[in-house]
Amino acid sequence: MTGFFDIPSDLQHSWLGLIGLHLREALLPVLAGLVAALPIAQLCARFRWLYPPVLGVTTVLYAVPSLAFFVVLIDYTGQTELTVMIPLAVYSLVVLVPAIVDGVRSVSQETLAAATAMGFGPLRRYLQVQLPIAVPAILAGLRVATVSSISLVSVGALIGNQGALGNLLADAMFYHRPVLAVNSVVTTAVLAILVDALLVLVRLVLTPWMPPGARPKRKAAARPEPAAVAGEEAAR
Amino acid sequence: MIRIDSVTKRYPDGTVAVDRLSLEIPDRSITVLVGPSGCGKTTTLRMINRMVEPSEGTITIDGADISRQPVNSLRRSMGYVIQNAGLFQHRTIVDNIATVPRLLGWSKDRARARARELMERVGLDASLAKRYPYQLSGGQQQRVGVARALAADPPVLLMDEPFSAVDPIVRKGLQEELLRIQDELGKTIVFVTHDIDEAIRLGTMVAVLRTGGRLAQYAPPAELLSSPADSFVEDFLGTDRGIRRLSFFTSETLELKKTPIVAVDSTAEQIASRTDPDTPYLLVTGLDGRPLGWSEPEDLVAGEIETERLLPYGRPFVHGKDSLRAALDAAVLSPTGWAVAVDGDGQVIGAVSQQTIGEAIRSAHAEGRDDAKVAG
Amino acid sequence: MNVLNFVNAFFGDSAHWHGYDGIPHRLLEHVQYSLTALGIAAAIGLPVGLVTGHTGRGGNALALVATAARALPSFGLLVLMFVLLGLGLLPVMIPLVVLAVPPILVTTYEAVRSVDPSPVDAARGMGMTEPRILLRVEVPVALPLILSGLRSAAIQIVSTATIAAYVSLGGLGRYIVDGLYQRDYEKVVGGATLVAVLALVTLTVFWAVTRVAVSPGVRRSA
Numbered sequence: 105m106t107g108f109f110d111i112p113s114d115l116q117h118s119w120l121g122l123i124g125l126h127l128r129e130a131l132l133p134v135l136a137g138l139v140a141a142l143p144i145a146q147l148c149a150r151f152r153w154l155y156p157p158v159l160g161v162t163t164v165l166y167a168v169p170s171l172a173f174f175v176v177l178i179d180y181t182g183q184t185e186l187t188v189m190i191p192l193a194v195y196s197l198v199v200l201v202p203a204i205v206d207g208v209r210s211v212s213q214e215t216l217a218a219a220t221a222m223g224f225g226p227l228r229r230y231l232q233v234q235l236p237i238a239v240p241a242i243l244a245g246l247r248v249a250t251v252s253s254i255s256l257v258s259v260g261a262l263i264g265n266q267g268a269l270g271n272l273l274a275d276a277m278f279y280h281r282p283v284l285a286v287n288s289v290v291t292t293a294v295l296a297i298l299v300d301a302l303l304v305l306v307r308l309v310l311t312p313w314m315p316p317g318a319r320p321k322r323k324a325a326a327r328p329e330p331a332a333v334a335g336e337e338a339a340r
Numbered sequence: 341m342i343r344i345d346s347v348t349k350r351y352p353d354g355t356v357a358v359d360r361l362s363l364e365i366p367d368r369s370i371t372v373l374v375g376p377s378g379c380g381k382t383t384t385l386r387m388i389n390r391m392v393e394p395s396e397g398t399i400t401i402d403g404a405d406i407s408r409q410p411v412n413s414l415r416r417s418m419g420y421v422i423q424n425a426g427l428f429q430h431r432t433i434v435d436n437i438a439t440v441p442r443l444l445g446w447s448k449d450r451a452r453a454r455a456r457e458l459m460e461r462v463g464l465d466a467s468l469a470k471r472y473p474y475q476l477s478g479g480q481q482q483r484v485g486v487a488r489a490l491a492a493d494p495p496v497l498l499m500d501e502p503f504s505a506v507d508p509i510v511r512k513g514l515q516e517e518l519l520r521i522q523d524e525l526g527k528t529i530v531f532v533t534h535d536i537d538e539a540i541r542l543g544t545m546v547a548v549l550r551t552g553g554r555l556a557q558y559a560p561p562a563e564l565l566s567s568p569a570d571s572f573v574e575d576f577l578g579t580d581r582g583i584r585r586l587s588f589f590t591s592e593t594l595e596l597k598k599t600p601i602v603a604v605d606s607t608a609e610q611i612a613s614r615t616d617p618d619t620p621y622l623l624v625t626g627l628d629g630r631p632l633g634w635s636e637p638e639d640l641v642a643g644e645i646e647t648e649r650l651l652p653y654g655r656p657f658v659h660g661k662d663s664l665r666a667a668l669d670a671a672v673l674s675p676t677g678w679a680v681a682v683d684g685d686g687q688v689i690g691a692v693s694q695q696t697i698g699e700a701i702r703s704a705h706a707e708g709r710d711d712a713k714v715a716g
Numbered sequence: 717m718n719v720l721n722f723v724n725a726f727f728g729d730s731a732h733w734h735g736y737d738g739i740p741h742r743l744l745e746h747v748q749y750s751l752t753a754l755g756i757a758a759a760i761g762l763p764v765g766l767v768t769g770h771t772g773r774g775g776n777a778l779a780l781v782a783t784a785a786r787a788l789p790s791f792g793l794l795v796l797m798f799v800l801l802g803l804g805l806l807p808v809m810i811p812l813v814v815l816a817v818p819p820i821l822v823t824t825y826e827a828v829r830s831v832d833p834s835p836v837d838a839a840r841g842m843g844m845t846e847p848r849i850l851l852r853v854e855v856p857v858a859l860p861l862i863l864s865g866l867r868s869a870a871i872q873i874v875s876t877a878t879i880a881a882y883v884s885l886g887g888l889g890r891y892i893v894d895g896l897y898q899r900d901y902e903k904v905v906g907g908a909t910l911v912a913v914l915a916l917v918t919l920t921v922f923w924a925v926t927r928v929a930v931s932p933g934v935r936r937s938a
Contacts, residue, residue, distance in 0.1 A: 169875035276799050
């Protein structure tokens with residue numbers, strides 16, 4: 105029997121085990137990326153001159169292919185999960201910084217002036233006014249980073265079976281069992297869609313003030329670059 | 341002539357934007373559509389170039405039904421100016437203006453030459469030709485919008501709140517420019533605005549529309565001010581329509597008093613001879629004939645007139661050119677209650693009291709006379 | 717030995733500079749795959765994005781397709797196509813194109829949608845035909861954003877074409893995959909460097925195209 109859920113024993117995990125592994129390898133880096141992106145983005149929003157160079161660096165980093173990134177790290181971190189997770193964290197960071205900067209900057213000057221006039225201090229203003237209004241943009245960035253991360257974990261299969269569900273792909277080729285590849289693709293895609301949907305839900309809960317159907321505002325034609333990068337550079 | 345014949349615009353959701361509207365828009369004059377938001381004025385304008393198709397009724401130009409004309413050639417035969425100018429940010433000013441000539445198949449050189457000619461006509465410096473829209477101020481952009489609409493010399497010009505987005509001073513300049521261009525070119529202009537002052541200033545005919553797209557009144561501005569059709573029009577005109585109506589009466593009929601005027605170098609005898617019980621003040625003029633200020637006769641010492649101690653004379657009006665409204669304003673602003681009348685060169689030709697102006701207003705109203713529109 | 721030493725050793729070895737497995741040939745292969753995939757993806761994504769963006773219809777359907785396509789793991793798709801269709805260019809082109817169409821399509825749609833409506837209104841009022849409005853008024857203004865969508869697609873294609881070596885395709889990924897298999901780390905790092913450089917060259921090309929193709933009026937008002 106070579107059914108859909110029969111996972112070759114060399115992977116040392118059940119199907120559900122692989123899913124757990126996959127989620128961990130994909131989501132921890134996004135979390136790490138978010139934690140690092142928040143202060144960096146805040147600095148960029150605060151000191152405007154900082155943003156163009158940061159944007160340049162992030163664009164270049166994002167262009168570096170994942171496989172190249174992985175293999176260069178092998179020399180330092182070996183063929184381990186960490187080797188997969190470090191690049192994913194960097195990609196998440198790179199997607200999230202422009203998303204957060206755009207979100208924080210999309211808060212209108214009038215709103216900020218009103219907040220200041222009401223006596224908000226800078227920190228309070230950031231936490232209670234700017235960040236909540238930036239939530240839609242931040243979550244849009246998180247969606248892209250997460251979906252991309254879930255897709256990219258599979259590539260880890262190439263560097264010593266560190267690809268979780270991606271390892272099924274290697275086995276599909278090794279044992280000539282296309283069904284394993286189907287399993288990998290379908291499971292990964294469903295995971296991505298579910299996590300994406302979850303994030304949409306989070307956004308709805310966090311932003312009851314947004315009119316239904318409205319999308320995070322993209323500043324018309326002004327400064328299209330970062331928004332486009334955040335919005336569209338998804339799975340590779 | 342553009343004839344709008346019982347035109348209705350009803351949207352699929354049932355809203356009626358324009359309701360059985362009929363208008364005859366005379367050639368070579370400015371017809372203004374004015375009204376509060378939601379009165380269908382823009383919809384009406386956009387039906388003339390078929391940006392909106394009417395649900396019922398017909399629109400004809402010189403007898404030809406526009407719904408039977410190819411839509412793009414119809415639009416190319418009309419200039420179209422919109423609120424934020426709608427310039428093409430990727431094209432230079434000269435190429436923006438050359439758009440319609442190029443659409444009509446003119447060569448690039450000819451279209452650009454024409455565009456440069458129009459820049460001059462609308463008061464844009466030739467040095468701006470190679471600039472891009474973002475390098476221009478709002479007022480300049482709007483001038484480019486007007487030039488672009490005029491580029492192919494269309495007989496009809498449709499203007500949709502063209503000056504609404506600029507500040508009042510720039511707007512006034514643009515309005516004057518439009519009147520000047522219209523004097524030169526004599527286009528058939530349909531102009532939409534929500535600003536009744538702008539309507540009265542620019543319109544040869546003014547159509548006041550009410551919410552729901554119905555015509556409230558269609559009349560020349562002076563008639564609108566003197567006899568509004570109903571309370572809606574009256575409210576829309578505002579509280580000072582009586583004063584504003586004076587803009588349509590010339591100051592030419594005012595009888596000027598020449599006696600209370602003394603030159604700054606007058607002798608004691610001359611000053612004494614000017615003194616008159618009816619005019620408690622004397623107006624001192626400079627050697628160039630321009631006003632310096634008012635003074636009581638006893639304070640004037642021949643040869644020792646201190647110009648800085650004179651009372652201010654307010655703002656003079658140009659006799660014959662300015663309206664009764666300007667004359668009344670000049671009298672109200674003058675601390676002595678007398679308005680100073682000057683000629684076209686700014687030289688004093690007389691003075692007139694509030695009382696005399698009041699009499700002129702009464703007789704003008706009595707005659708029901710409205711002179712051709714006068715400036716100011 | 718650190719990474720730089722590997723890089724030096726790899727590029728210093730003259731054997732890596734000619735023949736079937738030489739750098740010029742592998743680079744050419746990689747560029748060929750990438751350009752073909754980008755060409756096909758653009759031929760699909762650009763027209764659909766332009767027309768839907770101009771008419772404003774189908775935006776929701778588009779977003780749905782894009783989200784679904786994004787969720788598909790490209791490496792998984794690559795292997796799946798390989799095990800189903802066998803060796804060849806087609807099983808590689810399918811995932812590359814599937815990968816590249818959504819960014820082109822969605823960005824183009826968004827780019828055209830976000831063009832200021834008033835010049836479009838003015839153009840229509842002047843009697844421009846709809847195709848002309850799209851090509852002469854909307855596209856020039858939307859161009860920076862459209863190019864950024866194409867750039868994202870190109871970067872992703874270059875990256876994924878690398879992985880395609882795993883399913884026996886040529887290109888620069890060969891060095892990485894073969895090197896990992898042969899435990900020849902010098903080759904792995906050399907290949908990774910080449911791929912990274914190619915990605916940066918792609919960025920540079922798009923930067924240059926944007927400089928040349930976008931009107932200064934659009935660039936500076938942005």
